[in-house]
């Protein structure tokens with residue numbers, strides 16, 4: 001059975017030593033009650049709960065899966081009790097507004113608890129996470145009455161939430177959805193249509209399910225400008241928040257899938273279900289994006305959580321498994337062979353995963369800091385700058401962390417040799433469960449197009465220039481002892497600058513070029529961001545290297561990243577320069 005210990009020391013290092021989160025909180029009235037002592041206690045308890053209660057359900061949930069019977073869906077054994085405890089522990093509302101029953105913790109804290117939850121059980125994680133996302137969309141776009149009625153119930157875990165976008169013929173292209181919303185005399189709407197792949201569309205964990213549904217009004221303009229967002233509860237709710245009659249929304253079936261088998265993925269039929277508009281008519285997509293941006297960082301944490309648990313198990317295996325002898329000569333004379341760890345290639349796999357994980361954790365904290373500032377920054381200017389940063393980095397946080405997370409699971413599985421392919425060790429489940437994170441919440445290819453097209457080409461690289469200034473400002477602080485970081489980061493900034501220039505030049509001449517370059521650009525950008533994170537971590541580690549081996553190991557792992565992983569940016573740049581002709585020259589008949 002896989003093992004997992006939440007990497008609390010690393011989390012604290014990033015939060016309190018690299019970002020000095022406690023000082024940020026002390027200077028912001030929104031977080032006046034949050035300090036290091038409180039957060040330490042939260043992390044300890046969260047780790048304990050997830051390791052002891054949620055993690056043991058990961059394997060059994062995978063084996064048992066969900067079950068549909070008529071219009072009911074049953075989650076795997078143990079999920080109900082664990083969800084109740086999770087809700088009663090206040091974990092669902094940890095980052096939610098205190099006005100509606102939440103605990104008001106910053107994203108810089110919940111990003112850590114998200115990682116732990118996803119590492120322990122990604123299927124289980126999706127039930128509370130979807131509710132939190134739905135609540136966020138309501139909190140920004142719904143009326144005060146709706147918020148008062150729904151948010152406390154979601155934060156307390158009495159009710160769950162979903163997001164219903166996808167239809168059989170409409171996935172990435174939501175402009176062509178067919179679900180209709182007919183206005184009624186009382187101000188509500190009747191929603192009709194079929195949604196597929198709906199996570200947590202139906203289940204037995206909560207008394208009500210709050211569906212957020214995209215649909216079109218009869219006179220809506222064609223395409224994505226004609227989409228509105230509706231709140232459609234499974235049970236209609238009276239003015240005091242009591243669930244009453246069953247609404248006309250039912251599960252049609254559940255999907256049988258490669259991974260996250262404990263998460264119910266449902267076909268949902270809306271047959272004139274009563275719903276209420278959220279936000280403005282025809283502006284549903286923008287309202288839904290609030291939820292999706294939140295979910296996208298959360299998906300990144302699914303990638304990191306999986307990568308961390310996969311690493312921990314691979315490292316333990318490599319310490320124990322005896323196979324072959326070290327090239328340096330016999331290491332364990334009393335044993336028939338040396339442990340796998342003596343082999344450089346096994347170390348390559350472990351260190352690649354670990355160097356990416358530690359950079360990803362720091363990067364997630366960097367994006368979370370911007371998310372907190374975009375919402376709670378003390379001035380309009382701070383909020384605006386932070387919002388731009390969030391917009392730029394959200395597609396990277398989703399796609400880069402999940403692409404690297406999936407690769408990491410495969411690499412960690414490889415450390416086990418044939419045993420990684422056998423169910424007993426749990427590695428194949430990590431691979432299967434993590435694959436979906438590259439697909440849902442907008443495929444990673446679409447995230448890359450969002451970054452290259454909307455976030456870079458559309459503003460002529462303005463956001464990238466601002467980011468490069470920040471990166472270059474760090475050079476000055478990377479003095480003696482940090483030469484590898486200074487030269488690596490300098491090169492990384494130059495390559496990002498050149499890639500951005502090429503992207504903009506190509507876009508002016510070739511309509512296909514941006515999409516052709518997008519995935520390479522996103523991975524290049526992600527690696528540059530990781531080099532930035534490693535440089536920040538190294539600066540702190542150098543200052544404390546005499547205190548503790550922890551810091552010396554950090555520096556050494558940072559060297560590994562800069563010298564062995566960062567050079568990938570050069571080949572990515574070459575691929576971008578090759579342009580779209582390498583792909584678009586083929587006639588359709590070739591495929």
Ligand SMILES: Cc1cc2nc3c(=O)[nH]c(=O)nc-3n(C[C@H](O)[C@H](O)[C@H](O)COP(=O)(O)OP(=O)(O)OC[C@H]3O[C@@H](n4cnc5c(N)ncnc54)[C@H](O)[C@@H]3O)c2cc1C
Nearest residue numbers: 163164165166171172197198199265440441442443445446
């Ligand atoms: C387990 C699971 C859970 C899910 N949960 C939910 C949920 O809770 N709610 C919900 O609404 N949906 C959910 N989805 C749906 C998911 O978000 C979609 O599957 C995803 O957005 C892709 O849509 P699609 O499957 O129709 O693929 P398509 O849109 O058909 O895309 C196919 C391929 O083409 C590429 N592509 C598509 N359009 C373009 C373009 N314009 N330019 C370049 N490339 C393009 C894509 O990147 C992809 O590689 C879930 C799916 C799964 C499998």
